Amino acid sequence: MANxxxxxxxxxxxxxxxxxxxxxxxxxxxxVWDNVxxxxxxFQTIPASIISILMIILTFGAAYLAYIFVSFILSFAIINxxxxxxxxxxxxxxxxxxxxxxNWFGACWxxxxxxxGQFIYGRYPLDERWRVNIVxxxxxxxxxxxxxxxxPYKRENIIFMAIVFPLVALILLTGGNLDFxxxxxxxxxxxxxxxxxxxxxxxxxxxxxxAKGTASEPMPAFKSALIVMGVIxxxxxxxxxxxxxxxxETEVWGGLLMTLVIAITxxxxxxxxxxxxxxxxxxxxxxxxxxxxxxIEFWRGVPLITVLFMSSxxxxxxxxxxxxxxxxLRALIGVALFSSAYMAEVVRGGLQxxxxxxxxGAMAVGLNFWQSMRMIILPQALKLVIPGIVxxxxxxxxxxxxxxIIGLFDFLGMIQSSFTDxxxxxxxxxxxxxxxxxxxxxxxxxxxxxxxxxxxRRLHTGH
Amino acid sequence: xxxxxxxxxxxEKPSVSILNDQKVRGQIFQVILVIAxxxxxxxxxxxxxxxxxxxxxxxxFDILKDTAGFSINQTLIEYSETSSYGRVYFVGLINTLLIAxxxxxxxxxxxxxIGVSRLSSNWVISRVAYVYIEVVRNIPLLLQIFIxxxxxxxxxxxxxxxxxxxxxxxLNVAGLYLPKPIFEVGxxxxxxxxxxxxxxxxxxxxxxxxxxFETGQQFPVFWTAVGxxxxxxxxxxxxxxxxxxxxxxTAGNFGPRGGLRVFPEFIALLLALSMYTAxxxxxxxxxGIMAVSGGQTEAAYSLGLRANPTLRLVVIPQAMRVIxxxxxxxxxxxxxxxxxxxxxxYQDLVSVFAGTALNQTGRxxxxxxxxxxxxxxxxxxxxxxxxxxxxxxxxxxx
Numbered sequence: 001m002a003n004x005x006x007x008x009x010x011x012x013x014x015x016x017x018x019x020x021x022x023x024x025x026x027x028x029x030x031x032v033w034d035n036v037x038x039x040x041x042x043f044q045t046i047p048a049s050i051i052s053i054l055m056i057i058l059t060f061g062a063a064y065l066a067y068i069f070v071s072f073i074l075s076f077a078i079i080n081x082x083x084x085x086x087x088x089x090x091x092x093x094x095x096x097x098x099x100x101x102x103n104w105f106g107a108c109w110x111x112x113x114x115x116x117g118q119f120i121y122g123r124y125p126l127d128e129r130w131r132v133n134i135v136x137x138x139x140x141x142x143x144x145x146x147x148x149x150x151x152p153y154k155r156e157n158i159i160f161m162a163i164v165f166p167l168v169a170l171i172l173l174t175g176g177n178l179d180f181x182x183x184x185x186x187x188x189x190x191x192x193x194x195x196x197x198x199x200x201x202x203x204x205x206x207x208x209x210x211a212k213g214t215a216s217e218p219m220p221a222f223k224s225a226l227i228v229m230g231v232i233x234x235x236x237x238x239x240x241x242x243x244x245x246x247x248x249e250t251e252v253w254g255g256l257l258m259t260l261v262i263a264i265t266x267x268x269x270x271x272x273x274x275x276x277x278x279x280x281x282x283x284x285x286x287x288x289x290x291x292x293x294x295x296i297e298f299w300r301g302v303p304l305i306t307v308l309f310m311s312s313x314x315x316x317x318x319x320x321x322x323x324x325x326x327x328x329l330r331a332l333i334g335v336a337l338f339s340s341a342y343m344a345e346v347v348r349g350g351l352q353x354x355x356x357x358x359x360x361g362a363m364a365v366g367l368n369f370w371q372s373m374r375m376i377i378l379p380q381a382l383k384l385v386i387p388g389i390v391x392x393x394x395x396x397x398x399x400x401x402x403x404x405i406i407g408l409f410d411f412l413g414m415i416q417s418s419f420t421d422x423x424x425x426x427x428x429x430x431x432x433x434x435x436x437x438x439x440x441x442x443x444x445x446x447x448x449x450x451x452x453x454x455x456x457r458r459l460h461t462g463h
Numbered sequence: 464x465x466x467x468x469x470x471x472x473x474x475e476k477p478s479v480s481i482l483n484d485q486k487v488r489g490q491i492f493q494v495i496l497v498i499a500x501x502x503x504x505x506x507x508x509x510x511x512x513x514x515x516x517x518x519x520x521x522x523x524f525d526i527l528k529d530t531a532g533f534s535i536n537q538t539l540i541e542y543s544e545t546s547s548y549g550r551v552y553f554v555g556l557i558n559t560l561l562i563a564x565x566x567x568x569x570x571x572x573x574x575x576x577i578g579v580s581r582l583s584s585n586w587v588i589s590r591v592a593y594v595y596i597e598v599v600r601n602i603p604l605l606l607q608i609f610i611x612x613x614x615x616x617x618x619x620x621x622x623x624x625x626x627x628x629x630x631x632x633x634l635n636v637a638g639l640y641l642p643k644p645i646f647e648v649g650x651x652x653x654x655x656x657x658x659x660x661x662x663x664x665x666x667x668x669x670x671x672x673x674x675x676f677e678t679g680q681q682f683p684v685f686w687t688a689v690g691x692x693x694x695x696x697x698x699x700x701x702x703x704x705x706x707x708x709x710x711x712x713t714a715g716n717f718g719p720r721g722g723l724r725v726f727p728e729f730i731a732l733l734l735a736l737s738m739y740t741a742x743x744x745x746x747x748x749x750x751g752i753m754a755v756s757g758g759q760t761e762a763a764y765s766l767g768l769r770a771n772p773t774l775r776l777v778v779i780p781q782a783m784r785v786i787x788x789x790x791x792x793x794x795x796x797x798x799x800x801x802x803x804x805x806x807x808x809y810q811d812l813v814s815v816f817a818g819t820a821l822n823q824t825g826r827x828x829x830x831x832x833x834x835x836x837x838x839x840x841x842x843x844x845x846x847x848x849x850x851x852x853x854x855x856x857x858x859x860x861x
Binding site for chain 2: 034035036038039040047055058059062063065066210213214215284285286287288291297298300301302303304305306309310313314316317318319320321394398399401402404405412416430431434437438441442445446449
């Protein structure tokens, strides 16, 4: 077989250049084929043809809707948007008494610009707005390092956000110097202080008595009760001290400030309350469990708007005569109770996800209930439900808009009320305002939901 | 042995304070809790009674018999200004159930469509679905209602004009004027025929399943059921002499007249509610379908099932198990969210009963209690259905 070579007519002596793959198997064409066209070009059988035709309709319908939406936003908000102006003439057509050509239809950003201060601060006095700004800055300064997982000093940060920030915010926003009326002794802040000291001593005494009853040392219990009461007293003292800040009624709060106050107070109150309720619902004590179940199911079963009606109309009736809350505080109570029921269910989900061995392990090393909760169970359970908590917060943030129905001026309420101003009244005013509101709410909610997804991925320890 | 050992332990048990006993502690805590709750409840009732007395307001539910004296534009049951507040309650409740029912249907259809689209291999469809979900569910519902009502629907033709939608009637800023079905004598037979059709379809399905188990022969249940459920009423319609006629609205000088008027408040609320809820339902559907692992489909294929039966018999039943519980809670959310109607004065329960009626009478406690209890009953009924369903559908694990 040595002569084999001679029978071969042609043997290539060098390799050919690699040729470009066919159009349909690479690049843009392949991508479009795989991702768009393939799903709508199967006509081999009747069912497949029906699906293909449906896909064609759906694809073109979806693309058309997207085109309408994007082109409307572009033309309304950007191409035809008016950025400068001092009053309605800038945003009205000639027929409507303005300067724009007929058939002009665009956003009036000049109006948003003129009202921006009100949208953010409500009717908060102009000279005092710096106080709100400081609160915003402190909040961002405390929040960002808390959300970044690698930032140090988490513990201090949490203490700052849970205790220091609310206190500072309360004093800055209201002006501090709150009144405290004693119930039994004397009058004014001094009487209240005396009452508080007596009350603290009673509490500490009870703690000591309990310690004695359980055959442990009474003094440490007495001391720690006094320390707790001392901290509460210090908080009261701080808000009672006159710092010389002008008092600002909550009536004039509004805009984004109001929205954030309601949302953040709601979440800050509902988290601890929700944890207690969730623990109560899983407790083995029938009375406690029943109370928690009834509480949670009641608030989850009614719409928030009826809760707000209740807190604004009925809550004053529940209180003893002479005691009254202001409107904002009533709404806050309603929102906080409402969202704590939802938070309780989120936390319960986390508690249920912890394997039984963790509970048993905690018991085996001799921890009591609260110790095992604080050191073993809750840190794991809460970490698991961070996405759920963020989602609850997103829901709460969106639900704050409902307070405008009971006459509070939150961000949306402020925008809604600005429509009555004749300086800027034009046919595009309401659409501009709503678009701005939608954008702001969307930015807040979307970034929160992204953060929630990010945490979910970070905590995902599965395979 | 065991008995004597435990007896020894019990005898040698050191005498510790009974306060250290977990059970005793629990009981003490519960007694304190009961006392606190009773005190709280009692003080609320006592304070309310005192406050009501101070304001000169009586307490009692006989208010429901008083004449309301205000008009309601959308009434599905008979109502006039001389009707009682009790009647107002039912008008409001039915309006709430109407918007919730129609909203649920639209939200489900749209939600399933978008949820499936989100998983489509078609890039255009899945992107549009994604953008829809992320835009719509991150904007507050109340704002969406405002946008539809004050923003979009106000751009419609003015009252005296109307856009002609052909067989669908007219549309303008005062509402949508649909053809109105007029039920004449004999139309009830169509309804009965429908019921009979459904009953027969269920019976045939049972029989077909039984026969398939016994003989292995299949029966075209689906098409038979379609024929029965649609065909019998159609037959009744023809036999009884076409008793349902459509009254078309006409374009008058002062806007459309006649027909079935759908109020703009209803339209705005319906659009906002169903689009908002659809974005949540879409995510639920997506999660449900993705929860069925690919192995299930592969196993079905290896058993010789084709794509369609695989989807119908393997994937969908398992996906529905995951989808239905959160879906129900979305339905519940939609029903509760329909109370936002009060912001644009759609005359639902909260708007007419906890709104107008409350403002007229000032009887906040009774009216708000009734309103809240109504929603609570709806929620609890749904929740108990859910529990029943979960028990039925729960995977039997060993």
